[in-house]
Structure formats: structure tokens, C-alpha cells
Amino acid sequence: LVSREAKSDDTIIKIKNVEIGGNQVVIMAGPCAVESREQMMAAARAVKEAGARIFRGGAYKPRTSPYSFQGFEEKGLELMAEAAQQENLITITEVIDQQSAELAAQYIDILQIGTRNMQNFQLLKKVGQLKKPVLLKRGLSATIEEWLMAAEYIMAEGNYEVILCERGIRTFETYTRNTLDLTAVPVIKRLSHLPVVVDPSHATGDWKLVTPMAKGAVAVGADGLLIEVHPDPSKALCDGPQSLTPENFKNLVLELEPIAKVT
Numbered sequence: 001l002v003s004r005e006a007k008s009d010d011t012i013i014k015i016k017n018v019e020i021g022g023n024q025v026v027i028m029a030g031p032c033a034v035e036s037r038e039q040m041m042a043a044a045r046a047v048k049e050a051g052a053r054i055f056r057g058g059a060y061k062p063r064t065s066p067y068s069f070q071g072f073e074e075k076g077l078e079l080m081a082e083a084a085q086q087e088n089l090i091t092i093t094e095v096i097d098q099q100s101a102e103l104a105a106q107y108i109d110i111l112q113i114g115t116r117n118m119q120n121f122q123l124l125k126k127v128g129q130l131k132k133p134v135l136l137k138r139g140l141s142a143t144i145e146e147w148l149m150a151a152e153y154i155m156a157e158g159n160y161e162v163i164l165c166e167r168g169i170r171t172f173e174t175y176t177r178n179t180l181d182l183t184a185v186p187v188i189k190r191l192s193h194l195p196v197v198v199d200p201s202h203a204t205g206d207w208k209l210v211t212p213m214a215k216g217a218v219a220v221g222a223d224g225l226l227i228e229v230h231p232d233p234s235k236a237l238c239d240g241p242q243s244l245t246p247e248n249f250k251n252l253v254l255e256l257e258p259i260a261k262v263t
């Protein structure tokens with residue numbers, strides 16, 4: 001179902017009045033984690049002001065350490081939906097198990113499967129049964145073939161609205177958090193009809209590298225970008241060093257405009 005042979009024309013996923021996979025670059029932006037009402041309201045305002053339409057934020061955080069902030073769960077979903085409604089934004093959030101998937105589907109427009117869950121097959125089947133678009137991140141050490149087969153799990157359950165997200169892979173290089181595999185974008189375009197977006201925030205782990213890699217992603221044909229933006233990155237509970245300030249985010253969008261139709 002994922003392959004170009006199965007379907008030759010590009011899949012376009014329509015969510016309200018935004019099309020992912022069409023002739024434009026769709027920007028999804030917001031903080032790593034939902035932290036408070038004030039933080040979410042400020043983040044939503046920043047995303048809207050820069051001209052983006054899709055608001056991200058994590059209510060369930062699968063952290064490397066069990067002692068790190070794990071997210072506000074349902075309260076976080078509520079705060080996110082509230083802030084998005086205020087600014088008329090579409091929402092995306094990560095789900096980590098069957099229960100969070102069911103709950104998030106009641107509040108949020110797009111369900112995200114994180115890199116650590118790319119081969120959580122029960123979870124893939126679950127989101128395949130829910131009537132919501134799914135953004136599937138590439139696993140930390142997943143091949144393109146494994147990633148596409150994970151998308152196949154979702155589609156095999158009847159949900160054809162899958163967006164692939166390249167977010168960097170594990171290599172021997174330690175200077176950056178991960179290694180952004182931009183080659184994956186044209187390879188996916190060759191092998192599949194599904195839209196593909198790039199997350200330069202988690203790929204690099206360094207806010208100064210986000211804008212150059214976002215430009216690279218757009219140049220190689222990405223359908224969208226997933227960018228971490230925080231009203232005050234120095235106070236972020238999660239991923240502050242890779243988060244853009246509202247001002248830096250606005251500049252990123254301005255710098256993309258000459259090279260792509262951005263929304």
C-alpha cells in the first residue's frame with residue numbers, strides 16, 4: 001500500500017484547509033513539551049504570527065531517563081487544544097500507547113508516532129484503526145525499508161493518511177544529536193506516494209543548525225518541516241538547546257519564502 005506501484009500519484013492529506021503533500025511546504029511548529037497554559041498560549045501565538053498553520057506539543061514524553069519530565073498527559077492535551085483553538089491552528093501530538101492514542105484522538109488533529117515507537121506494532125495497528133492522520137517518525141536506527149513497512153502496518157488497518165518524518169538517524173558522529181539523512185527524502189519520493197516531512201530540530205539538537213538544515217530539506221523536496229519553537233528556550237523542560245525563539249522561527253519562515261511556497 002505504501003509503494004509507488006500501488007499508487008502512482010502523490011498522496012495529499014487534507015486537514016481542515018491545509019494540504020500536506022501538495023505543492024507547498026507545510027510547517028508544524030511548537031514546543032517539545034506542553035509545560036503550562038501561559039507557555040502554550042505564547043507558543044501558539046508565535047507559530048501563528050510566523051504564518052505556520054500546524055501546532056505541535058508533547059503531552060506524553062518518552063524520555064531517555066525515567067527521571068526526566070514525562071509530560072502532563074490528558075491535561076496537556078487539553079491545554080494544547082485550548083491554545084490551538086485560540087489561534088485557529090491544527091494540532092499534532094505524540095502518542096505512546098493505545099490509551100494515549102485513544103485520548104489524543106479526542107483532542108488533537110494529527111497523531112505522531114515517535115522514533116522510539118516506530119516498530120511498536122501494536123501501537124501502529126491502533127493508530128491504523130483511528131480515523132486521524134498519522135505522522136510516523138523514522139526509527140533511530142531504522143532503514144528506509146523498515147520505516148516504509150511500519151507505515152504499511154498503519155495502512156493495512158485502513159488508515160491511508162500517513163505522513164513520513166525523517167528526524168535524523170544514529171551514526172558514529174557525535175557532534176550533532178543525530179545525523180540528518182536528507183537522502184531519505186528523494187528516496188521516499190521514488191519508492192512511495194506518501195508525503196515526507198523533515199524534523200531538523202531532533203536531527204541536529206542545536207538551534208543554530210535548524211535553519212540551514214530546514215533549507216536543505218526544502219531544497220531536496222520535503223513536503224513539510226517539524227520545528228521546535230519555545231517562547232523561552234532557556235527555561236524549556238525538554239529540548240531547549242534545539243528550540244528556536246519566536247523571533248528566530250519567524251526569520252526561518254522568512255528565509256524559506258524565496259525558495260518555496262510555505263504555509
Ligand code: PEP
Nearest residue numbers: 032114115116137167202
Ligand atoms: C518529539 O517530536 O518531541 C520527539 C520526541 O521526537 P523523536 O521521537 O523524533 O525523538
Ligand code: MN
Nearest residue numbers: 032228238239
Ligand atoms: Mn523534542
